[in-house]
Amino acid sequence: MAHLGTTLNAQQLAVLTWIGDGCPDGVMQGHTYKATAVALENRRLVTVARRRSGWRAELTATGTFYLSHGRFPNQPADARQAGGGTRPAAPQRTTAAPPAAPSGDAKSPPAPETAGPAAEPTRAKRRSPVEQLIADLTAAGGVLRVQRPHYIGNQPTGVDYEQLIRSANRFGKVPPGQRLTTTVLPSHGLEIRLEAAVPGTQVELRPVPVAEHVARYHPVVVQFRETTNRHEISRQQLPRALRLLHALVTEAERRGHTVELSPEPAAGYGYRHWTGANDGHITISVGGHSTDLRILEEGMPSRAHWERTNYHGPAYTTNTGTGRLRIECTGYGGREGRTSRWSDGQQQRLADKLPAVLAEVEIRAAEDAHRHVEAARRAAEEQRRRDQAQADAHDRYLEAERGRQLLDQAHRWRLAQQARAYLDAVRTTVAAQTTGDATTEAWLSWAQTYVDTLDPLHDGFTTPAASSDPTTEQLHTYLTDQAMPPYR
Incomplete structure (x- = not known):
């Protein structure tokens, strides 16, 4: 030990x-x-x-x-x-007596023989691991790269930074208006960022009143009550669960949110059955962004799940419940380490935690809205880069085409000059011969016409025109990985 x-x-x-x-x-x-x-x-x-x-x-x-x-x-x-x-005690220190006062002066107070133990310097308060992480992030400019721990059995060999981040978010250790995010890196690395919080996630807890008696339940609660095969609650706890749901959906609608019974999973290829853990019981939508909530009694399976997994086993019973009700967000767990489950506790009942439930729904909606805006912004930025890459490739194509035409004209002009010099030499040679040849004269006439056609300056200079509408294949050569982001 x-x-x-x-x-x-x-x-x-x-x-x-x-x-x-x-x-x-x-x-x-x-x-x-x-x-x-x-x-x-x-x-x-x-x-x-x-x-x-x-x-x-x-x-x-x-x-x-x-x-x-x-x-x-x-x-x-x-x-x-x-x-x-323990730290060694500080040494005792004596204090010298002040010099004697001159005669005639007032009598100085007697100096003490010895002073007590030297006063310890004020010891700075030791930072907790979470506080140290925040300090390191601030000193590093908001970005810190660390190594994730390896595990031997159940014990980490190093600092479990992800657990520290969950604790920081859960217990409010992050500076106001900021948040901690992580990105897993290759070679067991982790990038931690301290960045501005998502707008709209600073949600205040507002009361959610729960009535002792409800004369008329909300229509969604009535639908839930009648969908008995989805119940994960015993008959003894069902009335309290209905009151909690009624308070939750009523307050959600009062705030302008939309509430409905969680739909059946999509049919077709890959069809799956409804499960409480994946689909929940009710759906609350805030600004078009939905969160599925599940309400259950700990220890109680749903009748639908029981009948699918125990069709040859014992009959379904409601005697396995513990009496502790719980509400949870379905899907993956708490975002950034926040609470995603609320249940009856020793100090607080579930009714006291309904404000936190609605606050989490609103925070998730704000995060989803921010994620949607960021995705649209990234898509627009990628499209802008793509268009810019196409325009740059078009300019590079036109530049290369003009250069090719220039060099082609210069090459043809040089060949024409050489060919004319050669034809002049041929004529001189033929003139020196004693007999004429009709075939040679015909060839010289043809050669002169061909050289004139080859020379780009024979009929005057005309500015060459490059194709302004190149094909995709022609542009492909001028697209670079840096200028053209890949399609996703």
Whole structure:
């Protein structure tokens, strides 16, 4: 068992902070956090309970002390954080007495014989791993490239930066108006960016009133109540679930959002059955961007799922529920580490968490809208670059065509000059011969006509005209990878 005096690594501190916050759903990914919690339990920081109702962990008094002070109770306040040892005490220092006052002056106060221990310099507060990450990002100009950890068993060999980022987003450690994003790089690398937050994601939590009794349910809630094969809730908890859904969809419509029952999956090739995890129960649309929500009782399967997987097994029963209701966003988990599941807890019931549910729906809609705008902007930019590349290729084609015509005319002109000089020499030779030859005269006449046709300056100079409408094949040679982005 690890010594209690050693400090926690980044993964352990993230799990301890998460447990101290009440183990909120949607923060921890995978199952490695449970192994970390066991390690924290061995160091008497938490207690772990494995019950039929689910896995739970709570802080001990030692764990609470560690979160408040950043050290174990058995560590001195000035303990070295790296190894848990103590720093040597500062040496005692004597203070010299002031010089004696001249005679006649007022009597100076007696100097103390010795001073107490030298005052310790103020020790800077140790940054948490998340705070250190933010500081490193700020110092690096908002972009930091790191290595992702390798795992031996369930324990990372280095800093789990992705878990730190989830903790930073979950617990509000990111500076206001900014966000942390990651990009996976080759060779197990990770690029972390501190950039401006998406517009519209700074959403305020607004109340969602839940009535004790509902005389008339919202039409969508009525549809949900009648779609019994999708229920993942026992009959005992169904009335409370209906009230929660009624409060949620009513408030969503009051804010101008659209609410409907989650549709059946698309039919046709690759048809799949409805599942709560993939399709949810209700869909809330904000500005045309939808989020599917699922409401369930922990431990309860839906009748549709039960009948598909247990058609030769026992009959469907509603006695497996734990009484804990949960609402979750379907699809992939919490974006950027935010909570995507809300359930009944020891301190708060699910009704108290409905404002956070609607806030997450609105944040996701703002992110989707921003992503759509960015995609349109990138498409427009790529099209602009494509058009510019086509125009540049056309200019390069015209330049090359003019150059080709110039060199062709110069070459023909030079050949014509040489041919005329040769014909003059032929005539001189023929004139010196004693007998004439009609065939030679005919050939000389033809040769003169051919040379005149070859000479581009015989009938005066005319500016050559290049083709202004080249074919795609003609332009292809003048398109470069840098100027012409690939089609996606």
